[in-house]
Amino acid sequence: MNVQVTSRPIVQPATSSKLAIADGDIHPQRNSYKDLFPYMEARWVEMAKTFGSRPRQAYQAGPAYPKGQPNASRRDAWPPGGRPGSSLPLLQKQLLDENNITLGILNPTGDNGASFQNREFGAGVASAMNRWVEAEWLIEPRLKGSIVVPYEDADAAVAEIERWAGDPRFVQVLMVTRTANPPGQKQYWKIYEAAAAANLPIGVHAFGFGGYPVTGSGWPSFYIEDMVGHAQSSQSFLTSLVIEGVFERIPNFKLVLIESGFAWLPPLAWRLDKLWTRLKQETPHLRRAPSEYIRESVWLTTQPMEEPQPREHVLDAIDWIGWDRLIFATDYPHWDYDDPTQVLPMPLPEQQRRDFFFNNAMKLYRQV
Amino acid sequence: MSLLEPGGIDCDIHPAVPNIRALHPYLSDHWRDVVIQRGVHELESIAYPTNSPLTSRPDWRLPNGKPGSDLDALRAHALTPFGTSVAICNCLYGVQLLFSEDMGAGFARAVNDWIAAEWLDKEPRLRASIVVPMQNAELAVEEIDRVAPDKRFVQILLLVMHDHPLGKRHYWPIYAAAERHGLPVGIHAGSAYRHPVTPLGWPTYYTEDYAAQATAFQAALSSLVCEGVFTKFPDLKIVLLESGFTWLPAHLWRLTKFWRGLRMEVPWVDRAPTDIVREHVRLTVTPCDGPPSPEMLQKLMEHMGSDEMLLFSTDYPHWQFDGDAVLPDGLSRDLVRKIMIDNPRATYTRLVSEVVA
Numbered sequence: 001m002n003v004q005v006t007s008r009p010i011v012q013p014a015t016s017s018k019l020a021i022a023d024g025d026i027h028p029q030r031n032s033y034k035d036l037f038p039y040m041e042a043r044w045v046e047m048a049k050t051f052g053s054r055p056r057q058a059y060q061a062g063p064a065y066p067k068g069q070p071n072a073s074r075r076d077a078w079p080p081g082g083r084p085g086s087s088l089p090l091l092q093k094q095l096l097d098e099n100n101i102t103l104g105i106l107n108p109t110g111d112n113g114a115s116f117q118n119r120e121f122g123a124g125v126a127s128a129m130n131r132w133v134e135a136e137w138l139i140e141p142r143l144k145g146s147i148v149v150p151y152e153d154a155d156a157a158v159a160e161i162e163r164w165a166g167d168p169r170f171v172q173v174l175m176v177t178r179t180a181n182p183p184g185q186k187q188y189w190k191i192y193e194a195a196a197a198a199n200l201p202i203g204v205h206a207f208g209f210g211g212y213p214v215t216g217s218g219w220p221s222f223y224i225e226d227m228v229g230h231a232q233s234s235q236s237f238l239t240s241l242v243i244e245g246v247f248e249r250i251p252n253f254k255l256v257l258i259e260s261g262f263a264w265l266p267p268l269a270w271r272l273d274k275l276w277t278r279l280k281q282e283t284p285h286l287r288r289a290p291s292e293y294i295r296e297s298v299w300l301t302t303q304p305m306e307e308p309q310p311r312e313h314v315l316d317a318i319d320w321i322g323w324d325r326l327i328f329a330t331d332y333p334h335w336d337y338d339d340p341t342q343v344l345p346m347p348l349p350e351q352q353r354r355d356f357f358f359n360n361a362m363k364l365y366r367q368v
Numbered sequence: 369m370s371l372l373e374p375g376g377i378d379c380d381i382h383p384a385v386p387n388i389r390a391l392h393p394y395l396s397d398h399w400r401d402v403v404i405q406r407g408v409h410e411l412e413s414i415a416y417p418t419n420s421p422l423t424s425r426p427d428w429r430l431p432n433g434k435p436g437s438d439l440d441a442l443r444a445h446a447l448t449p450f451g452t453s454v455a456i457c458n459c460l461y462g463v464q465l466l467f468s469e470d471m472g473a474g475f476a477r478a479v480n481d482w483i484a485a486e487w488l489d490k491e492p493r494l495r496a497s498i499v500v501p502m503q504n505a506e507l508a509v510e511e512i513d514r515v516a517p518d519k520r521f522v523q524i525l526l527l528v529m530h531d532h533p534l535g536k537r538h539y540w541p542i543y544a545a546a547e548r549h550g551l552p553v554g555i556h557a558g559s560a561y562r563h564p565v566t567p568l569g570w571p572t573y574y575t576e577d578y579a580a581q582a583t584a585f586q587a588a589l590s591s592l593v594c595e596g597v598f599t600k601f602p603d604l605k606i607v608l609l610e611s612g613f614t615w616l617p618a619h620l621w622r623l624t625k626f627w628r629g630l631r632m633e634v635p636w637v638d639r640a641p642t643d644i645v646r647e648h649v650r651l652t653v654t655p656c657d658g659p660p661s662p663e664m665l666q667k668l669m670e671h672m673g674s675d676e677m678l679l680f681s682t683d684y685p686h687w688q689f690d691g692d693a694v695l696p697d698g699l700s701r702d703l704v705r706k707i708m709i710d711n712p713r714a715t716y717t718r719l720v721s722e723v724v725a
Binding site: 068177178179180181182183184185210212213214215216217218219220221222223224225227228229231232233235236237239240243244261263264266267268270271272274275276278279281282283304306307308309313314316317320335336 | 420421422528529530531532533534535536559562563564565566567568569570571572573574575576578579580582583584586587588590591594595612614615617618619621622623624625626627628629630632633634642655657658659660664667670671687
């Protein structure tokens with residue numbers, strides 16, 4: 001089989017038809033820790049200056065798997081004198097205006113305090129991140145925020161959720177896939193309950209440093225394995241939530257899996273259904289088949305888009321998941337950005353197209 | 369279910385070591401003394417809790433003894449009902465789980481000699497995989513070289529989760545030996561539990577542990593491809609055992625997409641991972657974590673993009689299906705023949721001369 005790297009058989013003219021776009025994954029980035037200092041308590045400023053973040057990984061700054069590009073970013077996304085994703089004007093021009101994005105979800109991932117080894121310090125930084133997003137990004141009404149929470153300390157995470165729950169500019173609670181313990185375990189339930197009570201979905205973005213190897217057979221060598229591995233981490237994340245009964249126990253719980261792919265979902269649901277049928281005496285707290293919880297309460301963002309050969313096969317996967325469950329995303333300013341005019345392999349019926357690019361996100365994030 | 373083809377080749381059955389005493393005659397004096405003096409327990413992995421429903425089909429449990437530990441029962445349960453001509457024994461006794469490299473090697477040797485004497489000598493339809501001490505590649509190669517001259521051993525057996533990702537150079541001597549002897553490397557579900565089975569820590573339920581096996585196979589394939597194992601060993605064949613297979617297309621879509629974006633990191637991967645895997649990797653068909661309809665399965669087969677990758681297996685005595693419904697609905701007669709006969713014969717070259725009817 002030849003790999004048609006440049007194969008784009010049919011381009012969908014999204015902009016020419018003025019389709020409004022919702023983007024489920026945008027990354028605002030600070031230029032340095034100093035940007036956060038105005039929003040941090042003095043003791044945490046001192047901690048940041050003296051000891052740094054101390055994430056659960058080896059390097060003070062920068063990942064153990066060096067990225068494919070500087071800052072894992074598009075070459076054209078560097079504002080003068082700053083880091084990609086650090087300039088609101090550039091983001092407005094390059095991303096929002098260019099693509100007619102009228103709803104953009106900000107996911108401030110990275111060095112955001114959510115899983116520092118020093119949890120109290122991490123809670124302080126997470127809180128500062130939210131204040132920074134509020135003051136410097138949510139002044140743009142097309143952008144909405146995700147609440148950064150120190151999810152390894154459920155009480156602190158709940159406090160942070162409650163701090164912002166009444167603010168309509170924050171539309172979800174942000175976690176990452178690589179938690180320190182299986183995320184369906186009881187220590188995390190309070191977070192899900194607080195989010196459900198506030199009518200906020202939990203958005204789970206790929207990445208994070210939980211401390212354990214990123215595969216069940218130890219640490220792989222390469223960034224490409226780390227990236228492909230996000231799909232495995234997401235499968236483990238979802239499996240834990242389903243099998244522990246989080247969807248059963250917390251009725252209004254909604255989950256958005258961000259930047260981990262989506263075609264793996266149907267085979268995982270088939271596997272879980274089959275296992276549940278065989279092993280259900282182990283999990284009497286589950287009253288329905290795993291696939292039913294998933295169909296009802298799980299959404300996925302589309303970037304980085306699945307690209308089978310032939311590309312049309314991806315439509316089967318979307319049929320199996322449900323066209324109402326995918327949220328288009330660009331991942332701006334990162335290198336594996338998806339362009340809305342290129343992301344789908346063929347023209348779709350108008351309703352499907354609108355759901356995929358806009359309506360699903362508007363409903364999920366209660367913008368209608 | 370799809371009708372079976374007579375004379376099928378079952379690529380994954382599990383004869384069980386009935387108890388550690390059964391290995392005494394096959395252990396060296398030293399290791400037999402160790403077992404007795406130190407009271408070494410049964411090396412049964414938590415991967416298959418003895419009484420868990422998945423561990424044995426109810427009608428395949430034995431009145432006395434572990435499921436899979438009796439040859440007559442295995443004939444009656446696993447060979448005769450499916451018209452099987454040849455079945456490959458993958459013994460899952462937990463020798464790879466030991467921390468001592470030498471003890472692992474001592475036990476692997478005993479298990480292989482036990483299989484040869486207690487199963488292969490007594491039943492001509494049986495073949496076996498060589499159990500190796502994954503703890504130490506040098507010792508693993510010694511065991512492969514010792515056993516491989518016996519042509520009834522048709523494969524080298526690894527667990528999908530061990531100390532390191534399976535593509536790492538630590539394991540390359542094993543792949544070199546496999547190529548040298550013309551043996552596929554079978555990678556079976558299971559773990560040495562050196563690390564939690566998920567990247568998010570130790571899960572609460574056995575259900576999650578078994579679900580995680582599929583993600584472990586995905587990671588293992590990524591590792592084998594990205595480390596360049598198939599570039600270094602172009603004749604190597606890998607067989608994924610008890611892996612499930614319906615996850616494969618989606619995984620290859622992602623691996624190939626990221627290879628396009630990041631191939632500068634792994635320049636020795638000189639073809640699309642999808643193509644590499646279709647050429648070098650085979651998967652057993654049980655468990656089939658299949659979609660709810662034959663039409664969806666048909667589409668999934670199109671996504672697989674090859675009818676040469678799947679190999680017939682019952683996974684005896686594990687409870688993956690009832691009656692003789694080994695294969696899911698919706699497979700064509702041609703595909704069933706390929707899965708049950710042609711594909712196994714193409715994979716296990718040591719079978720070919722003997723399987724011709």
